Structure formats: C-alpha cells, structure tokens
Amino acid sequence: MTPISKLRAIAECKCPRCRKGPIFSGRIYSFKGQVTNEYCSYCNLRFEREPGFFYVSMFISYAMNVAEMISISVAAYVLGVALTYENLWAYIAIIVVGVFLFAPLNYRYSRVFLLHWLTPGLGYVPGITQDPKIKP
Numbered sequence: 001m002t003p004i005s006k007l008r009a010i011a012e013c014k015c016p017r018c019r020k021g022p023i024f025s026g027r028i029y030s031f032k033g034q035v036t037n038e039y040c041s042y043c044n045l046r047f048e049r050e051p052g053f054f055y056v057s058m059f060i061s062y063a064m065n066v067a068e069m070i071s072i073s074v075a076a077y078v079l080g081v082a083l084t085y086e087n088l089w090a091y092i093a094i095i096v097v098g099v100f101l102f103a104p105l106n107y108r109y110s111r112v113f114l115l116h117w118l119t120p121g122l123g124y125v126p127g128i129t130q131d132p133k134i135k136p
Contacts, residue, residue, distance in 0.1 A: 003126055016116045018043035018128045028104045043128050054111055061110035072098040
C-alpha cells in the first residue's frame with residue numbers, strides 16, 4: 001500500500017505520524033460541531049501534546065482570517081462592488097458573512113497546520129502499525 005502524501009494528509013485532516021487516523025470527529029458544518037480527537041485511532045498519538053497546545057492555533061487562525069478578509073474584499077471589488085463611502089456597509093456585510101462561513105474551516109485547518117508543520121519532532125513514521133496494547 002502506497003503511503004499518503006503530506007498534502008493529502010493535511011487536506012483530509014489525518015494524523016501527522018501515521019497519516020491514517022482522523023484528527024477530528026464530526027463534520028465541518030454540523031450542529032453537533034467538530035471535535036478534536038484526543039488520540040489517533042490508528043497509532044495512538046496524543047494530538048494535544050501538552051496542556052494549552054492548541055492556543056497557538058489561534059494565531060494561525062487569525063492569520064488565515066486576515067488573508068480571507070483581504071481576499072473577500074478584493075473579490076468584491078473585482079466583481080463590481082464600487083469602493084465608495086456609500087458601499088461601506090456592503091463591504092462590511094460581505095466580509096462578516098465570509099468570516100462566519102470560513103470560521104469552521106479556520107478552526108480545523110489551523111490545528112492541522114500546527115500539528116503537521118509547526119510541531120517540532122512530530123513527523124511521519126513510515127511503517128507504523130496499529131498496536132492494540134497501547135490504548136489509552
């Protein structure tokens with residue numbers, strides 16, 4: 001079986017160590033919400049490496065949010081919303097709607113980026129197998 005690439009593992013929100021177990025349970029847009037699993041169901045990796053580990057993902061989410069707001073503003077301008085004082089509330093409304101639509105994606109992918117790219121010492125281990133003796 002061929003291993004999953006890093007980009008595909010990030011896109012599918014898979015564990016950074018085995019690239020098989022899901023990081024989240026639940027769908028992105030659901031009333032129950034998405035929940036970060038405590039352990040990988042395949043290799044038993046603890047996702048929250050230390051208490052407060054995912055606080056760093058707030059900064060990643062902030063950067064993603066700023067980039068999305070700028071992109072939404074530029075797209076609104078290109079699509080014909082004139083950049084005038086009269087259209088100020090239209091721009092604000094468009095940006096707020098975009099922020100709310102992208103919030104679940106920001107939550108999910110800020111944690112995935114933190115685990116895959118910004119956690120030192122946590123990398124892919126090819127050939128790791130599921131060990132039933134190590135369950136938490």
